[in-house]
Amino acid sequence: MNDGRERLRIAVQKSGRLSEASLDLLRRAGLAFRASRDKLFLYGENLPVDVLLVRDDDIPGLLVEGSCELGMVGRNVLDEQRLAGDTATTPTRLLDLGFGGCRLAIAVPDGSAIDVPRDLGGLRIATSYPALLADWLRTQGIEAEVVLLTGSVEIAPRLGKAHAICDLVSSGATLAANQLHEIATVMHSQAVLASSPRPRSAAATQMLERLVARIAGALSGAG
Ligand code: ATP
Ligand code: ZN
Incomplete structure (x- = not known):
């Protein structure tokens, strides 16, 4: 118009x-x-x-x-x-x-030593949402490296590209299928x-x- x-x-x-x-x-x-x-x-x-x-x-x-x-x-x-x-x-x-409905969540490989958000300090996190992740890291006072991936974020840890991921989750089935589990919620959407x-x-x-x-x-x- x-x-x-x-x-x-x-x-x-x-x-x-x-x-x-x-x-x-x-x-x-x-x-x-x-x-x-x-x-x-x-x-x-x-x-x-x-x-x-x-x-x-x-x-x-x-x-x-x-x-x-x-x-x-x-x-x-x-x-x-x-x-x-x-x-x-x-x-x-x-x-x-x-x-x-879904949430943007931080997930790590099953068996990983990363248990709580502050364990992410100095590590690499793969995501398609770099600005939302960087903003959340800032509010949490965590300094981590944000790795931008546009697809298949959930396989990044297995490829050695990142220690953790920040991705959209609804049921959690995709995370489970990739041997990942959530440790924090960045936002609800x-x-x-x-x-x-x-x-x-x-x-x-x-x-x-x-x-x-x-x-x-x-x-x-x-x-
Ligand atoms: P496009 O081809 O339009 O770019 P896309 O692959 O980016 O599609 P979809 O996977 O269809 O997008 O997701 C669209 C929106 O659906 C997401 O941005 C999110 O708001 C919502 N959504 C709900 N549940 C999920 C989920 N489990 N995974 C991803 N997105 C979800
Ligand atoms: Zn899209």
Whole structure:
């Protein structure tokens, strides 16, 4: 709506853990849509709202640029990008969505001598969330080396790349399968509805508030 668009855009994960629940919530909020031929968009048929299907990591950036007015994304992704400080402005967190629950946790190999967080001093920790981990280490007063890995973080200890990992956990089954166990929680996360920090016209703001109210209504109805 910053570029003369007359429709709102909401960014949702294209394919992953949040996709189905995000689209389901939009349907429960009363939005009916059909897919574009290239499967990048879902066009709202009954409201002036379109859904942009993207990688979850792209959602904070799309909100900061103003390419989308709203997005559904893990709080972990939002906070990582905010702490990484790539942009002066950051998206606004509006609502917790009640799905995508998980925690960012520190885990170590079974049988390791690392028992409590302070044992991590001077060691290497592999993660895909370097800013969240560095922030937590600072608050704990621990000096450790953060090793950035974008995938398969859980095998880093076996490869000798790190002594510990900092990764997202829900059931803990993946950790157990890799002979790892948790020693600390860095943050709790769930999917959130976030909005663009860019100013909009009064008409766009009104449309946005209406959609957010519908989503909030669908959430409370689900209880
Ligand atoms: P994309 O292709 O969109 O980048 P991805 O692989 O980064 O996908 P997913 O694995 O689908 O992302 O996870 C999306 C979000 O789901 C995470 O950022 C997190 O908020 C949430 N989540 C919930 N449980 C877990 C879990 N056990 N492991 C990882 N993420 C989880
Ligand atoms: Zn991702």
